[in-house]
Amino acid sequence: MPTFEGYERSDGPAGVRNYVAVLPVSIAASAIADEIADRAGEQVRSTPHQMGRDPPAAARAQIERTLTGVGCNPNVGAALVVAFGTERIDADEIADGIADAGRPVETLSVRESGGTTAAVEAGVDAAGELWDEIGDHRRVECDVSELRFGVECGGSDATSGIAANPAVGVACDRLVEDGGTATFSETPEFIGAEHILAERCVDESVRERLLERVDRREAAAELMGVDLRGAQPTPGNQEGGLTTIEEKSLGAITKGGTTPVRGIVDYAAELPVGGGLVLMDTPGYDVESVVGKVAGGAQIVAFTTGRGSTTGNPIAPVIKVTGNPKTADRLANNMDVDASTVLDGESLDVVGDRIYERLRSVASGERTAAERRRLEEFAINELQPNELAELRGEV
């Protein structure tokens, strides 16, 4: 069985990194969290975001689930939860959820610390103490079946569905064959390709759930009397040759490979370990979608792009794959795998094996282009008014 060198965790699968995460509960604590992480050193990572202090109840539940999930990601060895102090989101509750996963965790309130300067100082001290607790963890040999592999695409063009996505799909198939979990998301980008996914669902309940989620995303557009054209495919996708959402979707779903669809989980909900191919219901915004999967436990991500993207993540390494030869050339410093060789006739299996190889080397500590440059985007999906109404049963 293939292996990687990872950090064992007491409660679940191994991590591929060993960080102290600094998690702000709102935008009011985000700059403080950043400052703490900047001063505390490279082993400390912050997750700044835009969520407000007093979001509606359903939105709050999603933010809490996301932050708790990120704190429980196997790449996080310990966590510091930072609040401004007036938020409705309870920092202690998030900390408790992370502590339940067996991680050392502390909380910090800017207000109780006596302002931002004191909070940063206290936060740097706390992060240092947390690092002392986990800094002596060493990598050990772990089975690849412990990996939850998140795949994402962004800045797609015609090469995405021809080269990069199906090549990443081959890597997903390899991991699933070896007992791991692969996951992809962005439900709006199933539209027009959902019949193919539906046919691959393991049972009727998964199939119904998948189709219901796709209907809901499509209905959201219809409810507003607008159509997806113009927004999906995006103007950039269109410039890259993609004419319709169906065409984009048919290319996008190939990044998950060809194995049966075993389930579909909510945004930021926990992904099963050893679960085969599992989908996550997320919006079609790549940064939020990556964060949803990391909150679901994905330790490592592959991100395909045609037109170009440099996106990374503070907690999970992001392997960049492009199938566009011009992007491979122009953004060579930001890409990890050049899949454009597929267009010259290299087989998808060979390129997919190369991605699977890279997956294991990055899992074992090799740094990605985004990690070397500390490119770390983080955003939480904010539920929209129509989604909140639906959750309250008003629609």
Add this chain to the structure above:
Amino acid sequence: MKGEVLGGCGLHMAAEDNVVTAIDDLAAGTTIPYGDERIELDADVPFGHKVALVAFDPGDAVVKYGEVIGQATEAIDPGEWVHTHNAESRRGRGDVAAEEEVA
């Protein structure tokens, strides 16, 4: 890669596809062999964009990946560039749903 490259420049991803994808920037006048014919491009087609292999009437399905990706909005000749100016999605069409409601 899935499919067959026609004339070294047009990727035909599935046998039933009625368009090919340009895997290079193609100049007007380029010809692509398709069955017993040669399809001639009437204008430049950029890398990654699609070329019609057959004649389309408005409403005809555009097929790529062996799947319907949308429909023609006007008549399209073989060799023409197929994109948002002459083809559109059939899905996520809240505008159509709204029109039907009014009608």
